[in-house]
Amino acid sequence: MAIDSILIFIVLVAGMYMLWNIGANDVANAMGTSVGSKALTLKNAVIIAAILEFVGAFVLGGNVTETIQSGIVNPSMFEGRTMVFVLGMISALLATALWLQVATFFRWPVSTTHAIVGAVLGFGSVVGGIHAVDWSCVGSIALSWVISPVFSGIIAFLLFTYVQRKVLFSLCPVSSTIKIAPYMLAGVLLTVFISLGSNGIKNLSLSLSMGTVLLISSVIATIGFFAAKIFLAKPFREGMAIHVSELQGEQLHAISKATKHLARFKMIGAEPHASEVNAMIINLKSIADELRTRKKEESHISLEYQIVEKIFAYLQIVSACCVAFAHGSNDVANAVGPVAAVLDMIKNPGTLGHSSTVPIWLLGLGGLGIVVGLATYGWRVIETIGEKITMLTPTRGFCAEFAAATSILIASKMGLPISTTQCVVGAVLGVGLAKGLSALNLKVLRDIFMSWVLTLPCSAITAILVYYFLNALFGSYSLG
């Protein structure tokens, strides 16, 4: 019995350390965009992150946790060797924690997700044998690492192109924003709730048919739509008034077009009406001149776009919530997965992974661990990152966050452990490809690639080494 307690203690401590690490470092990459664009103050960002990371982990964290717990390495292959499996999972967790510590020290751009998957894979294939690993599961995880950032990028690109066409290129950007913002909100809510509710939510033992999910989601989206309409109806009136005086731009454009057409008419040959056409052109020119002199000097970035950004800042609060929720639902598994595997194996050594549902209290604990990491250290990382990415304004930030949140949520739903940071990076690059950001450092692509090829073997080898060390310590004992 004593050995059980020691192992449980070790795995819990290692798990809590990993959770703290995720809260301290990873959350910042997801929330920094909102702080950078000043859609959220640091305090509000931390509060939102704390609540929604917890909820995400608690409600939707189970799927990915199961994958790490029993998807990559099949526990039933360890029939009669439960101690090996338990030690292996513990060493995977310890190796990841160790590797992250080293990587942080050298500032290597690694991902927690890649580290834990690599560690579990390494121990499973070397100690358990090649057949202990479910290679089709590993294949789909590897595929999702490539697909998820690309997918986020594509969504962000399309969404930002839409915002460009509808708002930024509009001649009255404020009223266009007021017009499309409710649709945006409804779209976000619809996407989030459909991806959340499809196939039901296992943790809350909620099974929903697709029809019910669609119905509930569209009801929520409709409520959001009208709430946004009512909310935006009043406070931005002054903003709408601006475009009346700014109409001059549009008027001037129209007049210059008219002048051009008349000039063309003259060129083709306006013989009998030439003098009339000339008079008209002169007339138009004097109107244009009069309009031009009426034009006031504008400030650096005109007020209209400032108001547009203000409205998008509200939308970005919603998208920030989605990102925090999605992040919690995916990354909690990195720490909780191995813990769940060990606890499950120690408690029911006979069933070998058949009771694969993750205990709900463990997910709650996972959420709590992330929140603690966030509260003790993570807020500072969010602050530094936020200060450095001021060029990401709410229009851009909203598109990037929504795209990232969507692809992370889909991955969480499918039980695929992906790197949330890489999804956010993919989304930001998508906005950049739509010419939304003035300068993006493409060297980070090399970093991402490095993270794939470097982390996997390193954490795998570390896990194997840690396993042999633990085996030397505890290998002679048996469980139960």
Add this chain to the structure above:
Amino acid sequence: MFNFAKLFGKGPFSGLQAHMHKVEGCIAKLQEIFDLFFEGKHEEIEAKALALSDEEHEADIIKNEIRNNLSKSYFLSVDRSQLLDIIHLQDSIADQAEDVAQFLVMRRLKAPATLEKLLRDSVNKNIDAFWDVVKIINKLDALEEASFGGVEAEKVRTLTSQIAFKEHEADVIKGAFLKELFNIADDLSTAEFYLWNYHIEHINKISHLSEKLAMRIDTLVAIKS
């Protein structure tokens, strides 16, 4: 850990604007030089012309900094070659101002009354066109915020057509000046004739370059909205 902030580089526009600020200094000095020229205070011109050269050199330094920092690993919202074109045009305006100032101190010319009025007009028109293109450059960050379309683009378009018109007016003035110059050519020495000709040609290039610069920015906003 992956440092997310590394993804974002500094945009090139603040550099362009800093460079343009130096060019503005050159043109402001050129204006002062012409004021002195028309007042006949030739002895003060020389010092001003040297100050202008200094400012032009400072602009050059900024230009080279921008060029060197335009690293290939950055993905920019504006095409790299277009950016280089823009900075090149900005810089050539400063060069032009320097050329004009340098030749103005070559010989203490006194313009005949008929020429002087046209020369004044030409200087004013050209410098006017330049200040319009300054407005466009100062709009670059607003333009980027608007993704190079919409109302901001419309403003740029209006300014561009305004500059194009001023360039045309400047050309007309230059034509009148040349006509007058050839009228009185027999009364001038060869050196004087050459210098007047040189002055008008080179002053006129300021509006020409300003128009070109405006057109470059205009191509950034083309067919959006």
